[in-house]
Every structure is written in structure tokens, then in C-alpha cells.
Amino acid sequence: MTVEEVLWPGLWFGDLLFSRAGVRVRAPQHLIDATVATTSTLYFTFRRQSRPTDDLSHGWGSNSQWRTCFSRFYSDEEGLHLNWDGEVDIAVDPPAPRAGWSEHEMEPLHQRQELLLHRCFVHDPLPADENDRYPYGDRLSLTSAEWPFRPESLVHVSSAK
Template identity: 75%
Template sequence: MGLDWAYFRRPYEELHDRHDAAERQEYLVGRQPTAAAHLAELAPLRKREPIPASGYTGDDERLWQIMKLYALSRVSDYLIELFCPAGDPPPGFGVTGGRAVMEGSTTHRLELGGWQINATPGWIGSRRLELDELAAYTGFFTDIGLTPFEHAETFSPFHHEIFAVMQDPSATRVILEEVLWPGFWFGDLLFSRAGVRVRAPRHLIDAAVATTSTLYFTFSREPRPTSDLSHNWGSNSQWRTSFHRFYSDEDGLHLNWDGQVDIGEDPPQQPADQSDDPNPLDQRRELLLHRCFVRSALPRDEDDRFPYDDRLSLTTAEWPLRPESIVRVPWTR
């Protein structure tokens, strides 16, 4: 078939017209053969390749393939949102957060990124899991040709999206308690991360920050705030957004492979036509690795960062990040 780059936009929009789990499940099953065929034509994206020295142009089919995969990621974001709605998790499950707010004024001092305010932090609700919706998500993406994974040995921010945190001051590291939903591979390309519940001391993973700070590289995760390059564009222009490619292969883990700035360097070398990023390097690495901030020193402008130009290659994705895990790999052709 010819490249119908806008195909996956249609199921995304049509899913919004199905208002219960059974109806959505029936719709996804009916779409499976065609969706599988459209995904198969994106096979060149399964392997990491050097970027053209001048970047992809509008005439390059690879760019259109990347945009087509972005539309499929919107289907994924919508289905994840359905099985992680606002609601109370089971007792003892941990903090699942939502959208951070400040409720009222008290005499307590709250430290946020080096500044202090008199306030009580709160959340607009929490989040729970809906297993029927989860089954529809897992079944559809498996059936169209993606490979599910859990990566259940240890916590890895490359592979795992934090859904819930159990704060444990006695812990000395981040402990993976449970994989809640699978992630998916498209060859070596990470299509989506697995959702996890972790146990950690506050200095490594702050429960409030890790579950309520802005989740980047994500279109929507209500009630959690998100940031995506399609935001604030028109109803048609937003679909010309590129999928953010995170790869795992024999040379390591490659975060945001299309980013122009290698933040493995210290200091990073900005392109000649860009001004230097004034944000601390450790914050830029934390944000790219987790796709959100996770530590208690939350920057005041945490919802106004731009990690989309940054890239980083690692041998392993541990937290805290080990400097010796950073590797340099050839990037351009």
C-alpha cells in the first residue's frame, strides 16, 4: 500500500465515539488486521540509523513514517488514560498522584527548587487501574505486531513509567514493586514504557513529584499534566508531530535519538543556530531519563522545559544515573 501517513489518526478519533469498554474492545478487534498492515510498512523504524547531516526534510519518507507512528502513539496514550483514570487506588498501594495543586495557606514551609512558600501541597484526586480497559490496550497492540515486555528485574526509567510510589525512608535504592501494565517494543524502538509501582526513599524518588510533575513526550495522561510537541497546534497541524524515538540495541540505550544536543557531554554543545540552554545539566538528564522530574527539589519552571532537543546514550538506565554509564555513539551519517 502507499504510505497513508494519517491512517492512525482515524482510529484515535473514532475511539472517542465509543463510550464503554465493550464497545471500544469490539472496535479495536475490528481494526486489528488493517492496523497491523499499516504498522508493518513502518518496519524501517525498527532499527536505529544515523541521522542525515542536514536532518530529515519534508520530502523524506522516513519523516512521514515517524509522523505516522506518532499518530499510533496517540491511540496508546488515550487507552492508557482510560485504564488509569482519576480515582482512589487500593489501600497501601502508594501515591498515584494526579494534578498538583496548592490548597490553602499554612505555617508550614515547602521547599520547591530553591524557593519557599507557605502552603499545603495537594492533588486533584488520585489514579486507579481499570483492568477491562487494560486488557483492550494489551490485546490490541500485541495483535497488530508490537512486542510486549515488563522488564521486571529492576527499576529502569528508560523502560518504566512511574504510576505509583511507596515512600520508604529505610530503602537505599529504588525497588521495583510491581509491573502494572506492559510496555511495547517495535523492534529495537521503544514504543511505550511499562507502568510500574516502586518503593523508594524520598531523596531518590519523591512520591508527590514523580506522580504529579509534568510528563513530557506524552500527549495526554489526565488528570496528570503533560507536554507534547503537538500541543497548541491546530486540529490538522498537530498530526505532523514526530514520534520521539528511544532505542535499545547492542550499542546501548539511546534516549530521544533525533535530539540535536548530546547531553552526555559536559558541557553540551549546542548547534550554532541555537542559544545555550541555561538549565543545570543534572536536571536536563533527569528530565530526559524519566520524562518528568522525580526528586523533591522541583524546579519552579518544571512545566515549561524543552527536553525535545536533548539526546543521551547509556549502557544502563539506573537511578540515580551513573556517569560511567554514559556513552558516545556516532549520530549523523
């Protein structure tokens, strides 16, 4: 995968990613399906013109953005830490079920990892329930953000808190 163009810059506060950059990428179709990547629900995002989004601050009324926890994504010398405060480490296979969920209710691990890395689905086939996922409880630490993941790039972090 190659970054072709930066559409808007990202914003970092030290190691903490505050706002992701918007980029145009080029990749073989077996890695990224252009239609899926540009039309699937974009998670951890309040609003994006002409695209469905999902954010924890949706549906809580006028002050919802100010009363919702901030999702923390970091990059440091150890690697990338996606949604640091998530309760379930999805680097392990199989991860522990989310509180109150049975193992049968859990989405496939590779789809959960895809959502944390890209904030959306990028690969075909698009799951029928793609707009009804809950990646906010998951966390993932990586040594590199290569797609698809290499097993050695996944890092198990024993406790995020």
C-alpha cells in the same frame, strides 16, 4: 529502585520503544520524591488523566499528532538511546548549547538528563519552571538506566543521524 507493579505493558517494535510501560516503583526518598514524581509535568506524553503533560503535538490544531515527528527511544546491545534524534548530546559535560540559545539559558545538565530518563522530574526540589522545559532537542545514550546516573554509564555518541 525496584519495580513493584506493572500497571500497563510497554510496546516495542524490535529495538524501538513505541509506548512506555506504566509502573509503580519503590525507592529511597533521597532518590525519588513520590510527590514530585507523580505530579510534575510528564514530557513526551500527549495526555494523562489528572497530570500535566507536554508533547510536541500540543497546540497545533486537530491534526497535530499526525504531523509531529515521532520521538525515538531505543534499546540495543550497546545500551539505551533516549530521544535519538535530539540535536544536543547531553552525555557530555557541558553539552553544546541548543541552536539559538546562550549557555546562560540552558538548564542544569543533571535536570536535563533526569527529564530524558524519566520523562518528568522525580527529585526534590522541583524547579520553578518545571512545566516550561524543552527536552525534545536533547539526546542521551546509557549503558544502564540506574538512578542516579553513574558517570561510566553515560555514553557519548558522536552523531545520531
